[in-house]
Amino acid sequence: MQLARVTGTLVASVKADGLEGVKLLIVQPLDRHKQPEGGSVVAADGVHMAGPGELVYVVGAREASQALPNTIVPVDLAIVGIVDAVEELRSGAGRKEQP
Amino acid sequence: MKVGRVVGTVVSTISSPAFEGRRLLLCDLLDASGHADGSYLICVDTVGSGAGENVLILDEGNSARQVIGMSTAPVRAVVVGIVDELTVDGEAVLRD
Numbered sequence: 001m002q003l004a005r006v007t008g009t010l011v012a013s014v015k016a017d018g019l020e021g022v023k024l025l026i027v028q029p030l031d032r033h034k035q036p037e038g039g040s041v042v043a044a045d046g047v048h049m050a051g052p053g054e055l056v057y058v059v060g061a062r063e064a065s066q067a068l069p070n071t072i073v074p075v076d077l078a079i080v081g082i083v084d085a086v087e088e089l090r091s092g093a094g095r096k097e098q099p
Numbered sequence: 100m101k102v103g104r105v106v107g108t109v110v111s112t113i114s115s116p117a118f119e120g121r122r123l124l125l126c127d128l129l130d131a132s133g134h135a136d137g138s139y140l141i142c143v144d145t146v147g148s149g150a151g152e153n154v155l156i157l158d159e160g161n162s163a164r165q166v167i168g169m170s171t172a173p174v175r176a177v178v179v180g181i182v183d184e185l186t187v188d189g190e191a192v193l194r195d
Contacts (some may be wrong), residue, residue, distance in 0.1 A: 001123075001141035001176055003109075032106070032125055032139040046115050046173060057109060057123075057141050059173045063160035067115050067173035080173045081114030086125060088107040089150030 003030040003083065006054045010042055018073035025050060025079065027058060034086070043077040044068060055083040101140075101156040102129045102182060102193070105148055109141050117172035124148065124178055126156060133185065133192040142176040143167060153193045155180035 008026035015022075023045040031037045034055070043058050046067025050056050056079045058064075064078035065071050103126035111123065122144040127135040133153075140156060145166055148154050156178055157163055163177045164170060185193035
């Protein structure tokens with residue numbers, strides 16, 4: 001699983017079977033310092049509550065479909081959680097960073 | 100499987116049900132010389148590992164679901180062990 005920032009939404013009225021009702025969002029993958037890494041990609045919203053600007057974590061490959069109600073769907077990236085905070089731990093001391 | 104180092108935790112209130120009550124760790128991945136290779140993974144903790152510890156990471160969905168005991172879960176990366184010692188070419192690369 002990786003961090004990503006939701007940057008947009010995507011609407012497609014013609015979709016493969018099983019994708020009806022699945023919200024599609026544009027996400028920018030991030031490195032662990034929350035800097036953009038690679039190009040933007042489309043992810044299915046597995047939590048139904050993610051929106052532009054939010055810091056999320058995503059799961060790729062076959063496991064992405066497990067986040068959706070119908071698990072036999074052609075999806076290779078899904079948002080599985082919205083990040084409240086990333087706490088960098090250094091020698092036992094926690095430093096909380098806001099998303 | 101991969102070797103990583105726990106560098107942080109990820110706090111998430113709104114998540115897929117499979118993540119409820121689970122601890123998410125931010126782990127740097129290590130190369131064969133024990134240094135961070137620049138990539139990272141967010142992993143579900145199954146062994147109670149903590150900051151700075153070197154860990155064994157599984158990054159494959161089917162095995163991950165088996166480890167957390169769920170037949171359907173959008174989980175791929177799990178921490179499955181704490182590394183005591185790693186030796187490469189006869190040299191100790193990591194030691195607890």
